[in-house]
Each structure stands twice: as C-alpha cells, then as structure tokens.
Amino acid sequence: MPTLTLLHDGRVDEIAVADLARPTISPEQVESLLGWELKPEGLCQGYMCIPVDQDDLVREDGLDLRVLADALQRPLVTEEKHAVASLGASHHDRAEALDSLDAPDFTLPDLAGNLHSLSDERGKKVLLVAYASW
Amino acid sequence: MYEELADEGFTVITVGIERSPEDARPWIEKARPQHPSLIDIEHLVPDLYGMINVPTVVWIDEEGRIARPNDASFASNRFKLLTGLDSKRHLRRLRAWVRGDAPALTPSEVRKHQDLPTAVEQEARAEFTLAWWLSREGHDDDAERHYERAGELAPHDITIRRGSMRTRGLNPMGFAFLKIAIKSALTRTPLYRRIEDSPA
Numbered sequence: 001m002p003t004l005t006l007l008h009d010g011r012v013d014e015i016a017v018a019d020l021a022r023p024t025i026s027p028e029q030v031e032s033l034l035g036w037e038l039k040p041e042g043l044c045q046g047y048m049c050i051p052v053d054q055d056d057l058v059r060e061d062g063l064d065l066r067v068l069a070d071a072l073q074r075p076l077v078t079e080e081k082h083a084v085a086s087l088g089a090s091h092h093d094r095a096e097a098l099d100s101l102d103a104p105d106f107t108l109p110d111l112a113g114n115l116h117s118l119s120d121e122r123g124k125k126v127l128l129v130a131y132a133s134w
Numbered sequence: 135m136y137e138e139l140a141d142e143g144f145t146v147i148t149v150g151i152e153r154s155p156e157d158a159r160p161w162i163e164k165a166r167p168q169h170p171s172l173i174d175i176e177h178l179v180p181d182l183y184g185m186i187n188v189p190t191v192v193w194i195d196e197e198g199r200i201a202r203p204n205d206a207s208f209a210s211n212r213f214k215l216l217t218g219l220d221s222k223r224h225l226r227r228l229r230a231w232v233r234g235d236a237p238a239l240t241p242s243e244v245r246k247h248q249d250l251p252t253a254v255e256q257e258a259r260a261e262f263t264l265a266w267w268l269s270r271e272g273h274d275d276d277a278e279r280h281y282e283r284a285g286e287l288a289p290h291d292i293t294i295r296r297g298s299m300r301t302r303g304l305n306p307m308g309f310a311f312l313k314i315a316i317k318s319a320l321t322r323t324p325l326y327r328r329i330e331d332s333p334a
Binding site: 003005007010012024073074075076077078079081082084085086087088089090091094095096097099101102103104105107108110111116118119120121122124125126127128129130131132133134 | 142143144145146147148149150151152155157158159161162168170171172173174176178179180181182183184185186188189190191192193194195197198199200201203227228231234240244245248250251252253255256257259260261263264267271274276280283293296297299300306307318
C-alpha cells in the first residue's frame with residue numbers, strides 16, 4: 001500500500017493509503033495523530049462530539065481524509081505527485097484561542113538549539129517580537 | 135530596552151521568522167541578547183497569533199494573557215524611513231505599562247483590535263507548509279505552484295509572500311517585493327497593521 005506524508009500540527013507523519021487520489025486514514029491514526037475518536041455520535045474529544053455523516057466519512061479502507069478535514073474545519077491541500085498532504089489548523093480553533101485572550105504557548109529553539117517556551121516566562125510581563133531578516 | 139526594564143519583572147522574547155537559522159545568526163550575534171532569542175523555521179508563531187507581517191509585537195501579561203494584540207512596531211527607528219513605522223510611541227507606552235504607570239488595553243479593546251484568522255488565511259498557511267516541505271525535498275517546481283496558490287489565497291500575508299522569496303530564489307529586497315509594495319499602495323491595503331491606524 002502506498003504511504004502518504006501528512007504534514008499537520010508542526011509534525012510529519014506517514015499514513016498508509018489505498019488510493020492517493022482519495023486518501024483515507026485509519027480510525028486508530030485519527031485518534032493517535034489528531035486526537036479525535038470516532039463514536040456513534042460523531043467525532044469526539046472526551047465528551048465533546050462533532051456530528052458527522054458517517055456514510056460519507058467511513059469507507060471500507062478507513063476514514064475519508066477530505067471529509068474528516070471538512071468536519072474538523074481544517075484545510076487540507078495535497079500534492080499527489082509526491083504523495084504529500086498538508087492539514088492546516090482550523091481557523092475556528094485559532095480564532096477561539098485568540099479571542100480567549102490567553103496567549104498561545106509555543107516552544108522554539110534558540111541558535112544553540114536550546115528550547116524555550118513562552119510559558120517559562122509566566123510571572124513576567126513579556127514583549128513578544130516577531131521579526132525577520134527578509 | 136530589555137536591560138532597562140529587566141529588573142521590573144519584564145522580558146523580551148524575539149522570534150526570528152526565518153527559513154534558515156543562519157539568516158538570523160548575524161542579527162542575534164550582533165545584538166547578543168540576554169533574553170530568549172528564538173528561531174521559527176516552520177512559521178508556527180505567525181500561525182498561532184494570526185500574524186501577516188513582521189515586525190509584529192504582542193504584549194503578554196504576568197498571567198500569560200494578551201494585554202495588547204498584534205501591532206507593527208520595531209524596537210528602534212532604524213527602518214523608519216523604509217517602513218514609516220515610528221517605534222518611539224510604542225516604547226513609551228511599553229515602558230509605562232511595564233512600570234505599572236499605565237494600563238495596557240482593556241480586554242474588550244484587545245478583542246476589538248484583533249484580526250482573527252479566516253478560513254482562507256488558514257488554507258494559505260496549509261499551502262505554504264506544503265510548499266515548504268516540497269522545497270526542502272528538492273521539488274522546487276512543484277513547490278512553486280503551492281507558493282503561488284498560498285499568495286493568491288492571502289495576498290496580504292507578507293510572512294508567506296516575502297518570507298518565501300529566498301527559498302524561491304527571489305530577492306526579498308528587490309523587484310518581487312517592490313511589486314507587492316506598489317500593489318499594496320494602489321489597493322490601500324497596508325503592509326503593516328498598526329493599532330494606532332485602526333478606527334477607534
């Protein structure tokens with residue numbers, strides 16, 4: 001079976017797919033990679049469920065990745081020639097996080113490769129400066 | 135700035151939105167900062183905060199809450215002539231907030247000044263991530279289509295359009311950027327989004 005490289009949440013994972021033109025993903029990988037569990041009531045995270053038309057979503061070789069992305073309101077763009085797909089973040093999730101006014105946490109390296117998180121600075125006022133050389 | 139206020143429970147975190155850490159190295163080594171000076175090759179921070187250009191600054195309080203959202207400002211006036219951004223007023227406000235002399239913004243003011251990400255902006259970011267992966271795998275021609283698509287979806291997102299130029303063999307200080315700047319002036323779409331410019 002061919003594999004599809006799935007770029008998502010800053011990660012790169014490989015998933016086995018029967019048909020690159022219409023990729024599917026196993027329910028186990030939806031849970032382990034994306035954090036959603038398929039239940040009779042829909043796609044669930046804990047007690048929160050998104051209703052979804054399971055006739056569209058569930059195919060014999062797995063869950064239809066496009067239908068899944070739509071249900072999660074996440075953009076999915078693909079380059080079939082190189083068997084790669086990019087599953088972006090939901091604008092709904094991003095907007096909700098910003099609207100809560102909790103500054104989104106992140107962990108990034110410095111030039112020496114040491115990791116730092118925004119949350120390490122809790123208790124201080126922080127000026128976050130995004131800049132670039134371009 | 136950092137040295138002046140570091141004793142007042144304040145820090146700076148700089149994040150270089152760079153495709154290669156080497157692009158940021160001369161800047162960081164010259165400034166020799168005492169505060170965290172990070173590199174974001176995947177453009178994670180622009181995605182999380184909905185940033186569409188640099189420089190962008192955000193004020194975050196002691197509890198990790200956004201006290202002042204995305205605002206275009208430099209730490210100095212080095213680029214004032216090129217960008218029209220005057221850092222003085224921002225630094226004055228920042229100092230007053232850090233010292234507790236003046237509040238930042240109220241939560242409702244913060245929300246009013248936030249540009250929340252849209253579906254099409256997130257699709258542009260997904261295209262950009264795909265293009266970047268293709269570039270790194272050496273598939274430049276196929277990457278180019280996805281860079282183009284990302285730019286069409288979010289023409290106002292300069293982190294995507296200008297931030298991809300070096301990878302694509304374009305000069306971010308040259309004609310490719312000049313075209314974006316001219317188009318932005320003609321369509322009155324500001325390249326830099328300043329809180330001061332938004333309607334009160």
